[in-house]
Amino acid sequence: MLPKFKRVLLKLSGEALLGEQHNGDPFNPKIIEQYAHDIKLVTDLGVQVAIVIGGGNIYRGMNEADSGIERAHGDYMGMLATVINAMAMQAMLEKIGVYTRLQSAINMEQVAEPYIRRKALRHLEKGRVVIFGAGTGNPYFTTDTAGSLRAIEMKADVILKGTRVDGIYTADPEKDPAAVKYEKITFQDCISNNLKVMDMTAFTLCMENKLPIIVFDMNRPGNLLQVVQGMNVGTLVS
């Protein structure tokens, strides 16, 4: 089946890397391995893939009152956490023969290229998976915002938000058994129904730039391929 998209930005949550088991390790290698295989299926189709990965499994910037750490300082710690996840993802992809480049929004040239938009575009054109680490490089933002921003900069056709739930529901499916999944929804309806797809900054960036979002369950093997083939997986926001 032909892919529906030529270039996608995959936003992976850090927390989803934990998988089902919580044994204290920041990530479950089986999950990263599964992600790598799923990404390979998509690159094998010729789809260009850029990835933004979160850091919530390792560190998340918190309220200063709770952590005792100044907000901006904690946010930089969170951004560094995303680089650890990005390196893990990179290692697993390269292990199965996918060419990758890691670009970081915070300079650390021993482990990553600096973020250079035009260079990233060139990598994508050459079929390399580009992983963007360190979020936007700025405190007070999230990796969802980094995902939206990089997707727009890379002129991706869509942002694929891989999570542990299989789409957007009318209510929290874990709390309300009557909750129903949307197959499609407009940006405006997400706002009117107060549905939290991404944080407001990330969501607004997508809406203003007419960048569609697909929310889907990344922890289900094969799902990413189905999304890229345009099958009815997850929820499309457009």
Ligand code: UDP
């Ligand atoms: N962060 C930041 N600026 C960014 C991206 C991330 O300050 O552009 C920090 C922020 O503290 C955030 C943490 O990095 O809580 C980890 O990212 P996020 O919570 O988005 O990860 P996820 O929820 O996807 O695992």
